[in-house]
Amino acid sequence: MNSALRETLAALLAFDTTSRESNLALIGFIRDFLAQRGVAAELLYDEGGTKANLYARLGPAGDGGVLLSGHTDVVPVDGQRWTVPPFALTERDGRCYGRGSADMKGFIACVLASLDRFLAEPLRLPLHLAFSYDEEVGCLGVRSLVAHLQASPQKPALCIIGEPTEMAPVYGHKxxxxxxxxxxxxxxxxxxxxxxxxxxxxxxxxxxxxxxxxxxxxxxxxxxxxxxxxxxxxxxxxxxxxxxxxxxxxxxxxxxxxxxxxxxxxxxxxxxxxxxxxxxxxxxxxxxxxxxxxxxxxxxPGLLTDPQGDFARWLAQWSGSDRFATVAFGTEGGLFDEIGMATLVCGPGSMAQGHKADEFVAVDQLERCMQMLGNLCDWMRCE
Known part of the structure; x- marks a missing residue:
């Protein structure tokens, strides 16, 4: 695991973004991370001003492109018997431990650690970033972000949600x-x-x-x-x-x-x-x-994207896996799909480790996610 990814994951895990808490400190970190690279971000606050979604885009103007989506909130650690600090990165035996490491700060860390590569390339399509709050309590926060995208004349065409699927493309959930x-x-x-x-x-x-x-x-x-x-x-x-x-x-x-x-x-x-x-x-x-x-x-809503379509074929190439499946857990994917964005789910780690004490994501899963994002960047690069 490269140092940029390790440092970014450690920073994200250090924020206690349990759904009952504010996520503004983490959102501020991401906003500053983007600003240091010349990427402006929009924040969409909840009614109380204590939580926010973050939306950003890079690359050429115009509609279309790919949205990378992830939620910033995590489930509580109350009553769980952790053997490592839950809000810190512990790396051991090829695993990265910490609350949210699998669900789903590992994916967000990979996205941020890949940004320099996207910024170094002349992209033929825009790359959109969407990081939301209160997913764990019913996909509540992302709704204002979905509405924002729906009203935009430059809406993404495709969406990848980085929930933990062991890097297998997922086309449906209830x-x-x-x-x-x-x-x-x-x-x-x-x-x-x-x-x-x-x-x-x-x-x-x-x-x-x-x-x-x-x-x-x-x-x-x-x-x-x-x-x-x-x-x-x-x-x-x-x-x-x-x-x-x-x-x-x-x-x-x-x-x-x-x-x-x-x-x-x-x-x-x-x-x-x-x-x-x-x-x-x-x-x-x-x-x-x-x-x-x-x-x-x-x-x-549920999600059911055509696993035989072009987007599915492309994601299989980017992720290195054509083992398409459905999952039992839900995502914001159906909400994006409802506004006309073809949506698939693919991210590092397994939900078998999510929501548990000593939650972890395997280092090789993070590296596979980095490879997927690199392949996506190559696909979006101007010929």
Whole structure:
């Protein structure tokens, strides 16, 4: 691993960009890194001004070109037993350890370490850089960046998202919708339970319906994905105050992960219809203030790019692998695809190491990523 890549990765890993924290220090580092090379960057802030996306481009004016996309936030280290400092680079036995090394600061480090090569060449197409925030909590931050690109007259044509795929090109993943359901009943003394509306019992009835809907989704299958069907599951639940009080409130969160061509809206409507038509009439007859409400927590569309197209063929040449696949995790790829940018996923490391204690990316994976970016640069170079 060359010294420029090592130094850049060490700098990125040193920033605690857990999604609950600000990413501005890291974004400032990247902005300054680019400015030192004469590349201007635009920052797109969140409403509170505590986080930002970064967008930059180099090369000739005009539309088209290739976008390299990565997220700057990482998942927490709380409760994990690390044997190395999580927010520092530890290099050992051909591996680079640190939170975000695989997911996905390793890719961002490779992009930055490759910039001098791109800048030294007369490019025939522009190279775009997009580094976002809050991907780990639902691809939230990148949406303003997507809107910015959509409104631009110089929008990229192609996009590579550097999530960890062991440098194998990925053409598809499922979409996701995360929802919160809040059930309001009526509290009373448990000795007079029939006088109240038990929010936990009503939530349980709705969760049972969600389970049945989830089972029905298995009927539509696509063997390109694992599992080969859309999934629906409840992840958290809270409710009740004491055993001798009929619970007034219950809240649970659930997620739907859909095959790229599945209708998530129809699934969510079937759940809402069950609450509206089967639960609420009896609940409100007993207590008119009863209610069941749904709140979106986050969503992103699935991705399904043609693995036989020109872009896939080019990426196979750049990455040195034609082992195209799908992945179980999601990315911002579907959002870019929706605005007309052909999108594939390919990056160093494995998600098997992501989100765990002692997260790492193998040095040989980083070197393969550097080679891919070098090949991309050669392809973009003027003849």
């Amino acid at each position: 979409g996701k919708v995360a929802m919160r359901c809040q059930v309001r009943g009526r509290a009373c003394h448990s000795a007079y339970a029939p006088d109240g509306v038990n929010a936990i019992e009503q939530a349980a009835a709705l969760i049972g319906h969600i389970s049945r809907v989830g089972a029905s989704l298995r009927q539509t299958r696509d063997t390109r994905f694992d599992p080969p069907f859309s999934t629906l599951q409840v992840g958290t639940i809270q409710g009740g105050a004491a055993l001798n009080i009929v619970p007034q409130d219950c809240q649970f969160d659930f997620e739907l992960r859909t095959l790229p061509d599945a209708d998530a809206g129809a699934v969510l409507e079937s759940i809402a219809a069950f609450a509206r038509d089967q639960l609420l009439p009896a609940m409100q007859a007993q207590a008119p203030e009863s209610d069941v409400t749904f709140q979106p927590l986050g969503a992103y």
